[in-house]
Amino acid sequence: MSAQNIPGAAMGKEGERKAMRPSNGLTRRDFLRITGAGLAGASLFGLAGCGQERGGGVAGGDVWKQFKGTTLQFISENTPPTSAIAANLKPFKDRTGIDVKITQMELGALVEKVALDFGAGEGQYQVIYADPYQVLAPYYQGLAELNTFNEDDSLPSIPKDTGDFIPTQLDAAGKFESEEELYALPYDAPTMIWMYRKDLFEKYGDQMRQDLGFDPTPSDSSTWDQYYQIAKWFNDNANEVKYGTGHQAKQYDSLMCDFSNILWVYGGDYFENGVEVGRLGSEDPGPALLDQPKALEAAEFYNKLLSIAHPGSTTWDWNGVDEAFRAGELAMTPNWHEFAAGIEASDLSGKVGYARLPTGPARAADMYGGTGIGINSGAPEDEQRAAWLFVVWATSPQTQRMGLFSEEGGGTPTRQSVYEIPEVEQAKKRPSEAPNMLTADAVSKAWEPQNIGLRPKIQQWNECDTIIFTELSKMLAGDKSPEQAMKYAKAGFDRATGAA
Amino acid sequence: MSAARTDKGRGLNRLLVPSFGVRMMLPALLLLASLSIFPFLFIVWMSFNEVSPIGGLSFEFVGLENWVNLFADPDVRSSWMISGIYFVATVGLEMILGIAIALLVHEIVWGKNLAISLLLMPMFIAPVIVGLLGRFLVDPTYGLYAWVLDVTGLFTGNVLGSQGAALAAVILMDVWEWTPLITIIVLAGLSSMPQEIFEAAMVDGANYWQRLRHMVMPFISGVVIVALLIRSMDAIRFFDIIFITTNGGPADSTKIIPIRLYETAFRFFELGYAAAIGLGMLAFSILIANLFLRILAREGLAR
Numbered sequence: 001m002s003a004q005n006i007p008g009a010a011m012g013k014e015g016e017r018k019a020m021r022p023s024n025g026l027t028r029r030d031f032l033r034i035t036g037a038g039l040a041g042a043s044l045f046g047l048a049g050c051g052q053e054r055g056g057g058v059a060g061g062d063v064w065k066q067f068k069g070t071t072l073q074f075i076s077e078n079t080p081p082t083s084a085i086a087a088n089l090k091p092f093k094d095r096t097g098i099d100v101k102i103t104q105m106e107l108g109a110l111v112e113k114v115a116l117d118f119g120a121g122e123g124q125y126q127v128i129y130a131d132p133y134q135v136l137a138p139y140y141q142g143l144a145e146l147n148t149f150n151e152d153d154s155l156p157s158i159p160k161d162t163g164d165f166i167p168t169q170l171d172a173a174g175k176f177e178s179e180e181e182l183y184a185l186p187y188d189a190p191t192m193i194w195m196y197r198k199d200l201f202e203k204y205g206d207q208m209r210q211d212l213g214f215d216p217t218p219s220d221s222s223t224w225d226q227y228y229q230i231a232k233w234f235n236d237n238a239n240e241v242k243y244g245t246g247h248q249a250k251q252y253d254s255l256m257c258d259f260s261n262i263l264w265v266y267g268g269d270y271f272e273n274g275v276e277v278g279r280l281g282s283e284d285p286g287p288a289l290l291d292q293p294k295a296l297e298a299a300e301f302y303n304k305l306l307s308i309a310h311p312g313s314t315t316w317d318w319n320g321v322d323e324a325f326r327a328g329e330l331a332m333t334p335n336w337h338e339f340a341a342g343i344e345a346s347d348l349s350g351k352v353g354y355a356r357l358p359t360g361p362a363r364a365a366d367m368y369g370g371t372g373i374g375i376n377s378g379a380p381e382d383e384q385r386a387a388w389l390f391v392v393w394a395t396s397p398q399t400q401r402m403g404l405f406s407e408e409g410g411g412t413p414t415r416q417s418v419y420e421i422p423e424v425e426q427a428k429k430r431p432s433e434a435p436n437m438l439t440a441d442a443v444s445k446a447w448e449p450q451n452i453g454l455r456p457k458i459q460q461w462n463e464c465d466t467i468i469f470t471e472l473s474k475m476l477a478g479d480k481s482p483e484q485a486m487k488y489a490k491a492g493f494d495r496a497t498g499a500a
Numbered sequence: 501m502s503a504a505r506t507d508k509g510r511g512l513n514r515l516l517v518p519s520f521g522v523r524m525m526l527p528a529l530l531l532l533a534s535l536s537i538f539p540f541l542f543i544v545w546m547s548f549n550e551v552s553p554i555g556g557l558s559f560e561f562v563g564l565e566n567w568v569n570l571f572a573d574p575d576v577r578s579s580w581m582i583s584g585i586y587f588v589a590t591v592g593l594e595m596i597l598g599i600a601i602a603l604l605v606h607e608i609v610w611g612k613n614l615a616i617s618l619l620l621m622p623m624f625i626a627p628v629i630v631g632l633l634g635r636f637l638v639d640p641t642y643g644l645y646a647w648v649l650d651v652t653g654l655f656t657g658n659v660l661g662s663q664g665a666a667l668a669a670v671i672l673m674d675v676w677e678w679t680p681l682i683t684i685i686v687l688a689g690l691s692s693m694p695q696e697i698f699e700a701a702m703v704d705g706a707n708y709w710q711r712l713r714h715m716v717m718p719f720i721s722g723v724v725i726v727a728l729l730i731r732s733m734d735a736i737r738f739f740d741i742i743f744i745t746t747n748g749g750p751a752d753s754t755k756i757i758p759i760r761l762y763e764t765a766f767r768f769f770e771l772g773y774a775a776a777i778g779l780g781m782l783a784f785s786i787l788i789a790n791l792f793l794r795i796l797a798r799e800g801l802a803r
Contacts (some may be wrong), residue, residue, distance in 0.1 A: 112766040119553030138769075139553075251749020312640035314661035314750050324641045463768045470752055477663055477751035 063156050067386035068097025074390065075113060076129035077371070078104040080338060081188045081411030084403035085394055092393050098386055100127075111135060111462070118142035123379035126387040127394075130184040130374040132173050133461040137281050140176040143183040144375040149388040150182075156389065158185070159396050164415045168279070168452045173372035173414075176281045176457065184372025185395040186414035188338075192261060192367040192453070193442045194218050194227075195325060195343070196332035198353035200240055208233055218332075218355035220364070220445070224265060224301065227332075227358045232308050234331040243310035246321050246330040251473035254317040256465050257367045259472055260455055261334060262302045265360025268295035270456045270464070270493070278454025285458050288493035290468070290486045294362070299475065299482035306476050314476055336369060337439040338412060344435035354439040356446050365453035366446035370414065397421075404434045412436050412443070419444070460496040467492035543775045551771035566776035576777065578752065579760040586671060586756050587735050593675045594731055598682020599724065603712070605683065606690045616687070623680045631744030634673040635660065663753035666746050670754055673741050678734065682727045689723035690716070722796065729792040736785050757781060 076082040086102045093099060103125075105113075111134045117124050118139050130136045130143060150157050162170055162182065169186040176183060196218055201208075208216040208230065216230050231244030238244075248254035263269065271277045271285040289295060306313060312324060322339045324330055326346045334357055343352050357366045373394060375387045393399055400413040401421060418424055419440065427437035445451060456464065468489050475485035494500040518526070547567065550560040570576060605615055622630070637645040638659035649655040659665045693716070701711055739758040742748065748755035748763070755763075761781065765774035 108767070115553045115766075115769055119557040121557075250747065251751070252747050310640070311658040311661060315640065315658055315746075320639070320641075323639075327641050329641055460768075466763060466767060470749075473749045474751040477753070479663075479751045 063154065064096050064389060066154070067382060067389065070097075070383060070386040071099040071101065072127055072383065072387055072390055073125045074100055074102045074127040074129075074373075075110055075125040076102060076104050076373075077107045077110055077131070079129075079188050079371075079411065080341070080408075081394075081400075081403045082129070083408045084406035084411060085399065087408040088402055088406065092390065096386075096389055096393075098389065100390055107131060107134065114142075115139060117376070118378065121378045123376050123383070126376050126379045126383045127390055128374050128376055129187070129371055130173075131371045132184075132281075132457050133455060133465070136173070136176055136183055136372070136374070137457045137461055138459040140183050142377055144377040144384055146174075146182045146185065146374070146388075146391070147180070149375075149385065152385075155385060156392055158392055160415070160417055164397070164417050165395075166414055166416060166447050168447050168449055168454075169368070169370050169414050171279045172368060172452070172454050172457070173370050177283060179280065184374035185391055187371055187373045187395055189368070189370035189412045189414050189443070189447070190336040190338045191369065191443045191446050192257065192334050192357060193337045193439055193446065194222075194332065194355045194357050195335055195339070196353050196355070197241065197330075197348075197351060199351040200234070200238060200331055201353070204233075204238060207237070211237075218353065218358075220356060220359070222355070222358045224262060224305070224358045224360050228301075228305050228308070231305070231332065235308055238331065240328070241331045242329045244308070244331045245305070246310035246316065246324050246333045247306060247313040248316050248318045248321045248335065249306055249309075249313040249472075249476060250315055250317045250320065251469055252317050253465055253469065255469040255472050256455070257318075257369065258334060259298075259302050259468070261357050261365050261367050261453055262305075262360070263295060263298040264365035264453050265358070265363055266294050266298035266301065267360075267362030268292060268298045270468075271458075274456065275454070277456045277458065279457075281457030283459060285456060285497055285499075287499040288464075288490045288497070290490040290493060296483055296486050299472075299486050302472070303475055303482050314473070337443050338436055340439045341435045344432070344438065350430060354442045356442045356451070364451045366443075366451060367453040367455070368447070404436070458497065463496040464493050467496065543778060546772050546775035547779055549772045551775070553769050553771070562772065566773045569773060570776045570780055575752075576757070576760060579755050579757045582667070582752075582754065583736070583756040583758075585667070586738070587732070589671045590674045590678075590735050590738070591728065591731050593671070594679045594682050595724070595728060597675065597679045598727065599686050599720075601679065602683045602686035602690060603716075605687060616684070619683055620680045622677045623684075625677065627677065627740035628744050630673055630677045631741035634669065634741065635745045638669055660746055661750055663751055666750060667754050670742050670745055673745070674735075674738060677741075678731060682731065685723050685727040685730075686720055689720035693719050725792055725796050729789060732788050732792070733785060736781060736788065 074082075082102060082104055086104070089100055089102075110129060111131065114125065114128055114135055115138075128135065128143065136143065149155050150162075158164075162174075162185075165174075165186045166189070169189055170182075173186045174182050174184045201217060205216060212226075212229050212233060214226060216226070216233075227245070234241060234244030248258050264274075269275075269289055271282075271288060274289075276282070277285050310324060310330060312320070312329075316324065318336055318339070321330075321333050321335055322342065325333050325335070325339075326343055326348055328348070337354065340352075340354060343349070356364065359365075373391055375384050375391060377384070379387065395414070397413075397415050397418050400411070400415055400418050401424065403411040404413060404418070404424065404427070413419060413424070424434070424437060426432075427434040428440045430438065432438055446453075455461070458464070471480065471485040471489040471492070474480045475482055480488070491500070546559075548561060548563060550558075550562050550565075552558050601619065605612065605619065608615055625633075637643050640646050640658050640661075643659075646659055649659070655665060657665060659669050698711060698715065701715060706714070737758055738756065739762065742754050742756060742759055743762070746754045748759045757777065758781070761774055761777045764770050764777060
């Protein structure tokens with residue numbers, strides 16, 4: 001199927017689209033080189049070409065037009081790709097005749113609405129931003145299995161097939177427990193990386209090298225222990241910033257994200273076989289491992305690291321730490337890579353470097369926070385099929401490219417082919433029209449199977465998440481020792497998952 | 501015989517066909533039932549079940565398990581304790597400040613309306629915006645209050661990141677927003693006081709404090725209790741400011757019972773247990789309301 005699934009150049013007319021298909025003699029790279037320049041125009045003049053069209057199904061009709069007049073409701077977290085899509089829906093409307101109403105909100109509110117919609121069986125939202133941990137894992141039964149649509153002759157299939165998606169993202173964002181069943185297509189891919197003041201590292205590099213006895217320049221071999229020493233050095237020696245490091249350690253989901261990076265690199269994990277519980281998920285993850293020595297070691301290090309971090313850390317989520325970093329208060333911070341767009345638009349433009357997070361004694365780990373979009377199985381069948389057209393379009397290479405360069409956007413492509421477009425390659429260097437691409441080298445390595453950090457994809461994750469960030473918050477506040485916090489967290493996890 | 505049958509028929513008819521008055525009230529009763537009574541009964545039923553939307557809405561009867569948990573759960577107990585501190589502090593401060601400001605404003609001769617308009621402004625801001633404003637003002641990066649506290653040496657830590665300071669901060673945000681409500685209610689009471697008896701007291705040589713203690717306070721005690729009742733009901737279900745500022749942290753130090761309820765219902769989706777917590781809050785609200793109504797009745801003010 002993948003050999004036939006080509007993105008086309010989105011010309012708006014079927015004949016033109018067919019004419020754009022590459023002959024067998026062209027490689028994918030050749031094809032992309034030829035069509036790349038036309039992509040910008042393509043996304044302006046109508047998407048089409050977002051999916052492979054097949055002959056059967058709609059007798060004498062256009063598969064993209066068969067649901068003309070339908071109105072779809074898309075519920076999404078307020079994320080850059082959705083903002084970009086919301087601002088550029090016209091090509092989809094022109095091509096399909098389908099109206100899409102987009103409701104954007106904070107993730108917690110989204111989960112609440114989606115859960116109630118699934119519970120009531122209303123099918124009010126046909127297209128759902130399916131966070132792997134808060135929507136997909138607990139409510140995968142409420143999502144339609146997407147292979148059914150992809151294999152339906154009367155519907156367009158996924159351009160370039162699912163193989164074009166970054167494999168770890170497809171597994172993490174799209175599947176639950178089964179390798180075969182697919183519930184969502186990767187839609188966004190925020191990933192935690194190391195953001196650092198390149199200007200300060202250049203200015204103080206020699207001095208730090210001399211004082212610390214190692215090269216402080218962030219690299220794939222940098223460790224968290226070195227990160228701690230660098231942060232402390234900045235606290236003591238540099239006047240340009242108030243603190244060496246700042247963290248998203250508010251009693252919130254962000255604290256779990258920040259800590260998990262450390263937990264994994266020290267060889268700890270939430271559950272036995274944690275990598276698979278993160279990749280495919282599990283309905284029965286077994287007892288938690290948070291009371292194990294490696295988890296305890298990680299908690300002790302995290303407590304130590306936060307003791308020298310900016311004191312504001314315990315009130316910041318990812319937005320707070322980003323604001324502090326952009327305000328010049330911090331020399332470095334671990335944060336989601338999509339904040340690069342804002343940083344490059346601020347006074348720090350050109351002064352910041354992006355690297356993978358430091359490693360630890362056991363492995364490297366960069367927390368992945370990506371999400372897929374899926375279809376509500378409670379919606380009427382025709383609406384589900386119309387929703388499929390939108391899902392295919394919204395995750396197509398053209399739309400991802402459009403989102404990347406959109407003024408509204410700043411999202412990150414989840415397809416490998418988009419990174420091969422020359423214009424996107426170009427954006428990896430300054431001056432960049434898509435500043436998020438400045439992080440591409442860091443995140444592409446972070447998405448490799450051995451590096452990606454995947455939190456447990458389990459049905460009780462919301463509760464477990466709350467337990468771990470609450471216990472960590474108590475630890476950081478000095479109410480509990482790392483050992484007590486991990487012990488309580490383990491007991492809470494086991495109670496939540498039924499392993500107690 | 502036929503007369504007896506007729507009487508019996510009338511009685512049956514009276515039972516089956518509601519009177520004119522009942523028929524007139526029926527639409528309103530049905531509306532009230534659909535909006536309040538049925539949901540209430542449903543929540544009571546939920547509290548005896550394990551209700552989960554995961555994999556489709558499911559009910560499993562668990563008897564008193566949720567209610568036992570409600571009293572045995574140390575986290576819920578801790579939230580009730582924080583709620584208690586929060587309740588006493590916010591309502592207490594709002595009453596003291598509200599009455600004091602009302603007494604001052606009542607004495608203003610020139611520009612009184614302007615002063616009242618300015619005073620009322622916080623009340624017209626949505627609580628979630630008050631939370632955002634508060635968060636910005638005490639943010640360690642760019643917060644004005646954080647900076648003032650720091651340079652004056654009054655508090656050098658991180659306001660929303662320290663346990664005691666975070667609770668104090670959210671209490672003060674609520675006090676800032678709702679003290680004007682107390683002020684305006686008390687001002688209404690002060691405005692309706694007959695001036696003649698005050699003038700007579702002044703002629704008799706009563707000073708300000710004597711007049712305040714023996715005349716003003718007894719006169720406005722009714723409206724003060726009403727204000728107390730309104731703010732108490734609000735304080736029990738306080739949610740927005742904490743949700744937007746601290747989310748219950750740090751270390752659960754601001755996790756009052758409504759935040760715990762929200763978390764149980766809409767993060768963990770343990771809807772049965774959440775129903776029990778919610779009913780617990782309702783019982784507490786009714787208790788407080790009854791207490792104040794009894795005081796009003798005792799004072800002969802519940803008219």
